[in-house]
Amino acid sequence: MELQTDYIDLLLIHQAYGDVFGTWRAMERAYQQHLKTDHFQRYKQGTMHMVRNLKLPTMQPLDPEAMKLIFQKQR
Secondary structure: OOOOOOOOOOOOOOOOOOOHHHHHHHHHHHHHHHOOOHHHHHHHHHHHHHOOOOOOOOOOOOOHHHHHHHHOOOO
């Protein structure tokens, strides 16, 4: 999907019910695409003097059972 913008400052996903892990994977893809944008590259060059390490952490979602408990509908 093409948003016709240089950057996104907030990605908010409302997911009352659905595929939590599919959403996680979609957010990871969006993040990886963001790292390649001109906007991010300009930001990175402008802040390089403040950075000690460019290694980005890879995060994993919680285990499936914990995710079900967190994202279940509150009553």
